Amino acid sequence: MTEETLFSKIIDKTLPSDMVYQDDLVTAFRDINPAAPTHILIVPNRVIPTVDDIEDSDELAMGRMLRVARDLARQENIAEDGYRLIINCRDHGRQEVPHLHMHLVGGKDLGFMLRRES
Numbered sequence: 578m579t580e581e582t583l584f585s586k587i588i589d590k591t592l593p594s595d596m597v598y599q600d601d602l603v604t605a606f607r608d609i610n611p612a613a614p615t616h617i618l619i620v621p622n623r624v625i626p627t628v629d630d631i632e633d634s635d636e637l638a639m640g641r642m643l644r645v646a647r648d649l650a651r652q653e654n655i656a657e658d659g660y661r662l663i664i665n666c667r668d669h670g671r672q673e674v675p676h677l678h679m680h681l682v683g684g685k686d687l688g689f690m691l692r693r694e695s
């Protein structure tokens with residue numbers, strides 16, 4: 578049996594969320610602690626802990642995540658101004674929830690992505 582995660586409970590609706598999209602492969606819901614006016618998490622329905630755990634057979638779901646991000650950005654009216662898609666991986670990436678997820682963040686100027694080392 579696949580291990581349950583916080584996000585798999587949101588996917589199967591055991592836990593409540595502000596869900597904005599769901600299909601056979603992916604689910605999207607608003608982040609509980611938004612960093613911008615639009616902050617949506619797009620997750621595969623299958624529990625994939627990190628990017629490093631993606632299998633070849635997940636390719637369709639990974640593509641679906643991007644397609645859904647494009648559509649949700651349009652729905653949220655942030656597509657024209659632009660937005661950022663972020664996937665954190667493990668400790669150095671500061672991944673908190675061990676169920677792969679893509680942040681769709683926008684609705685304001687997000688500044689530079691990372692501080693340069695020099």
Ligand code: DGP
Pocket residue numbers: 583594595606607608609610618664665671672673674675
């Ligand atoms: P990351 O650091 O990339 O693992 O981001 C995890 C995100 O998950 C963080 O922005 C907050 C969000 N989050 C954590 N718990 C919940 C929850 O119970 N519901 C929702 N909607 N979002 C959550």
